[in-house]
Amino acid sequence: MADLIDWSDILSNAERGVGISAEQALAIVRLTDPQDLQRLWQTAEASRREHKGNFVNTCGISNAKSGRCPEVCSFCSQSAHFETDAPKYQLKDVETLRAEARDAWEHGVREFSLVASGRAMTNRKELDTIKAAVTAIREDTGMQTCASLGLMSKQHLSELKDAGMQAVHHNLETARSFHASIVSSHSYDDEVDTIRAARDLGMYTCSGGIFGMGESWAQRVELAMELRELDVDSVPLNFLNPRPGTPLEESRELTAEDCLKIIAIFRLVLPTKDLIVCGGRSVNLGERQADIFRAGANGVMLGNYLTTAGREADDDLAMIEEQGMVIRPPPHMPHPPSLRPGVRSEGTDKNGVA
Ligand code: SF4
Numbered sequence: 001m002a003d004l005i006d007w008s009d010i011l012s013n014a015e016r017g018v019g020i021s022a023e024q025a026l027a028i029v030r031l032t033d034p035q036d037l038q039r040l041w042q043t044a045e046a047s048r049r050e051h052k053g054n055f056v057n058t059c060g061i062s063n064a065k066s067g068r069c070p071e072v073c074s075f076c077s078q079s080a081h082f083e084t085d086a087p088k089y090q091l092k093d094v095e096t097l098r099a100e101a102r103d104a105w106e107h108g109v110r111e112f113s114l115v116a117s118g119r120a121m122t123n124r125k126e127l128d129t130i131k132a133a134v135t136a137i138r139e140d141t142g143m144q145t146c147a148s149l150g151l152m153s154k155q156h157l158s159e160l161k162d163a164g165m166q167a168v169h170h171n172l173e174t175a176r177s178f179h180a181s182i183v184s185s186h187s188y189d190d191e192v193d194t195i196r197a198a199r200d201l202g203m204y205t206c207s208g209g210i211f212g213m214g215e216s217w218a219q220r221v222e223l224a225m226e227l228r229e230l231d232v233d234s235v236p237l238n239f240l241n242p243r244p245g246t247p248l249e250e251s252r253e254l255t256a257e258d259c260l261k262i263i264a265i266f267r268l269v270l271p272t273k274d275l276i277v278c279g280g281r282s283v284n285l286g287e288r289q290a291d292i293f294r295a296g297a298n299g300v301m302l303g304n305y306l307t308t309a310g311r312e313a314d315d316d317l318a319m320i321e322e323q324g325m326v327i328r329p330p331p332h333m334p335h336p337p338s339l340r341p342g343v344r345s346e347g348t349d350k351n352g353v354a
Pocket of ligand 1: 069070071072073076077078079116117118119150
């Protein structure tokens, strides 16, 4: 296996946008020697710098509609099939969503997603609320707008795009070979179809998974390969924060080093893509959170997650600055008009984005 890891070859391929093979990724999984791990972090960081400079994508979300979901996803406290303490409420109104987005903007968020529980959002009134909120958020802040609304048809995505929505988030959750062990109410192909519909519309696609649910390392690599095949633009990496009342409430599998290795492998499989560290960052990485950039990540979710609290935004902004990184301005808005004092968002990446 060791001969599969030629670091200079991996790096020169990554610089050209060519990712490692599944066999190489599995060889990396087996590395334990501190010097080998050092080479891994160096190579992943160099790949990230080559394609992303020192920019950090900062994502924020509104849990726009919570709980009472008819689907069965073992990690999720919003499923109506589990007894959990997740909040339950109907879709928030436009002014509430708009105010949340404005607050997120003032705390350094540059990409904002409206997230709703449920199999899919097909209710006309709800769709119109999301469309109106997207338009209002774009007018207020110029942030990149995104939504995560379950299994969406091309028709509904097209309407949201016309309202100003640029990105679609929909996680595959895990590898195809493990999906049925985690999700019993819809299929892997249902998930893939939503991503394909968004891609067909030319939207920015954001799709990743959750780690620490009982999947093997081979299945983590399988997910990375599936996402490469789908050619998604951005990959959110979540590390399970087990929720009381869910079937996975006792799952505690990941070490901080496992999380960093997952980030590095995804960076080397997907050298040109955005890699965003999302849920479970604090609880799984602890004091090693700042190492996510060394491991190859170029984005973080700021603020609270769906049903769990994140770190204080100021702590994350300080971490970004301490690591010599700067917040990437929203696409199409090189000079944001109302940056909060102290929130840095300047510089130029290799693509000339100011
Ligand atoms: S992950 Fe989404 S679809 Fe699955 S139970 Fe939770 S809210 Fe419902």
